[in-house]
Amino acid sequence: MQPKTVAHSAPLRVLVSGGGTGGHIFPAIAIADELKRLRPDTKFLFVGALGKMEMDKVPQAGYEIRGLWISGLLRKLTLDNLSFPFKVVHSLWTSRKIIKEFRPDVAVGTGGYAGGPALFAAAKMGVPTLIQEPNAFAGLANKWLGKHVDKICVAFEGMERYFPASKLVITGNPVRENMLEKALELSASRNDQAPQTVFLMGGSGGARSLNEALRDNTELLAARPQVQWLWQCGKHYYESFKDCASAQLPNVTITAFVDDMAEAYAAADLVIGRAGSTTIAETQYLGKAAIFVPSPWVTEDHQTKNVLALTAKDAAVYVKDVEAQRTLIPTVYELLDDDARRRGLGQRAAEMVQRDGVHRIAQEVLTLISSPTPSTN
Known part of the structure; x- marks a missing residue:
């Protein structure tokens, strides 16, 4: 039985960042879809990396997206690596600008190059923040973000090795x-x-x-x-x-x-x-x-x-x-x-399998902003 949607007086505004690969993009879209089902009046804005596939896939799913000038570090010395610090600073500045304009109630990250600056900027600006770590081993970016965000949704047990235990919630991974x-x-x-x-x-x-x-x-x-x-x-x-x-x-x-x-x-x-x-x-x-x-x-x-x-x-x-x-x-x-x-x-x-992972994550997002939607079994 599908949980019922619940009406609220003011539209929820959600900033979402997830990209680089389908493994980041589709979970982000799935979370947005579930939040929209629970709160149909929700406003969404995605943040991605310029030139990456999310810039196409997110609009195809019906959501607006803004791009950051950001990329990952490569294993060998390249011009892209030399420009990385400048990209980070520029992306943090752009993220702050986007957040000031969009005024999100909550920010959600599912990984990808843009997630670091977008979620870090949101956390530092007082926006409730949640990241989703899908793997049994946390990457460097999420481990770093884990110190700053409010909640971390995971799919595997034992993730307190990488994150503060008080922030962890085992939800499973969001799927379509x-x-x-x-x-x-x-x-x-x-x-x-x-x-x-x-x-x-x-x-x-x-x-x-x-x-x-x-x-x-x-x-x-x-x-x-x-x-x-x-x-x-x-x-x-x-x-x-x-x-x-x-x-x-x-x-x-x-x-x-x-x-x-x-x-x-x-x-x-x-x-x-x-x-x-x-x-x-x-x-x-x-x-x-x-x-x-x-x-x-x-x-x-x-x-x-x-x-x-x-x-x-x-x-x-x-x-x-x-x-x-x-x-x-x-x-x-x-x-x-x-x-x-x-x-x-x-x-x-x-x-x-941990079913209803995407619903559990959506509930955690709503709980973060003190407006939980009761689930039905």
Whole structure:
């Protein structure tokens, strides 16, 4: 049963910052959608990083966004790194200007380059602030912000290692529940005779090792023509991989970005992806068997820590990035040939899910401004 909306006399004004990748953007949008459902008159303003995908995805979701001149630190000495201090100062100044103009009642951050200056500025200006940490290992920016914000919503236990325990609330990760419920409906009506389907997604930007694993194993893919592959290679890699031999196989469909995620998830007997928090949360929600290949490039290897939390309960399969080219496709076939193992993985993943995470976070946001909306069970 969906919680009821509650009317209030004055419109709520919410500043939201989350971007850089889909793992930051879509949770931010999900939180905004839930707040809008609870408080339909709410006014939203998103803050993102200029040139990043949130500048397109947020307006597509129906929200206004302002951009900051900000980027992350790269691992090698570059002009961008040399300009980083200037970007931070400029972004803090711009954030203060945006906050003065918009006058938010509360500020919410889900990570990304713009979150640091936007949430820090809001906290220092007396705006109630909340951040959402999706991973089992907190990144540097959120650890730093944790000292200044009022509340921190997390998905894993033991996060007092990184944050003040008094600010922590375990809510689970926000997911696009409307999309996932649609996927469940489509799955329920799926024909039992439908071909086995593997959905490989490398995230919004794509994952080179996953793409290379498919590109370099054309013979293995062709040897099982009854297995259908939906290959989301990412916008950065589409031109490089769309004409490869594997992409030309009749049982392989390659795309830069999947717009209808519900349909893709519903069709999938097995999901392959990076071990980002959103991907994990969505596969858990759906009870899908999954193979996770953690990115070796993320901060402090947090994706490996994410997937180990699942493999400890036999709720997913872990393939190392350096081994993907050699072992990924054989691992896929092993799982497709073992129904009991595959279904067991999905069932145990579903047992780990924390449903209503986005509603819990929205409630914490409302509580922060002393206007909680009572939930119904």
